[in-house]
Amino acid sequence: MSIILSIETSTKGCSTAIHQGAQLLALSELFHEKSSSGMLTTLIQHVVKVSGLDFEAIDAIAVAKGPGSYTGLRIGVSTAKGLCFTLDKPLLAVNTLQAMAWQVYSIAQAINTNDIPLLCPMLDARRMEVYCALYRANNLEQVVATEAKIIDEQSFAEILETQKIIFFGDGAAKCEAVLGHNPNAIFLKETINPSARSIGVLAHKAYQNSQFEDVAEFEPYYLKEFMATTPKKAL
Known part of the structure; x- marks a missing residue:
């Protein structure tokens, strides 16, 4: 049964998960007003440790492809692609x-x-x-x-x-x-944030159907072009 490491950084929150098939083995989430994607590497290491597995046991890397925060998506996808290249694992992408x-x-x-x-x-x-x-x-x-x-x-x-x-x-x-x-x-009154918990479930289905991405060519689904803002100069 496939073991998938999932990454979700579409918004200010950040989460990672390990699934074996559709079963959740480990989940780690952070939700802050400021982007928490800087903690992504720590969260990845944490879920792998909690799952009792090692990186070599992982069959695929899954990532939320967007839409969402330009910066968050860029960090999440870059990290997922880096893991795929390093571990020689396939990439799965799920719509946020x-x-x-x-x-x-x-x-x-x-x-x-x-x-x-x-x-x-x-x-x-x-x-x-x-x-x-x-x-x-x-x-x-x-x-x-x-x-x-x-x-x-x-x-x-x-x-x-x-x-x-x-x-x-x-x-x-x-x-x-x-x-x-x-x-x-x-x-709904309850808060629904994007989570690696559900990314992993949908990624499992994609894995079964061999819906893998081209690791080298894959880009986040930004939906809109990034619009940078620059501070106004004092007069």
Whole structure:
């Protein structure tokens, strides 16, 4: 059964995990206001030690490919690729939003509704813009592709006329004031952060299907070009 080391650095948080098949062996997470990806190497060493394995026992490296923080994704992917080259292991990549949707899968099924709701993971992309996608709650089939979306009162209006949507993630909080009046819009109260826990589960499926990335050519899924800000010069 495959043993996969997973890395998640899409946001300010940072997490690593070891899975044997779909079973979680070890998990280490940090969530800070400031980026915690600088602790990534320490977290990797920790989960390998806690799992009772060594690096040679790992069959593949999995990484959250984005969307998310430009800096966080760059660090996570660079680290994953470095491990792949060093250990001569294959690389697996998982969409960050899909992994978030996996976390809410069981919660969505418990909601008392005759209709199958849609899951909408959201990551904050500054101001009223979010990274989001839509998945079916019963099978995680993607029905709307990953996109950078500016939220206003008309967002998701056509879909919300006939279907319930469960919104979650750090981008959902700022959208509730705009969309929360709609009875078909459900906002989870609990915080859902991207996690290596779910990256590993989805990576296991990708491993079984031999969905490996080209280690040399692979790049994070930034979705938008990086926009650097420079301080204004004093007059």
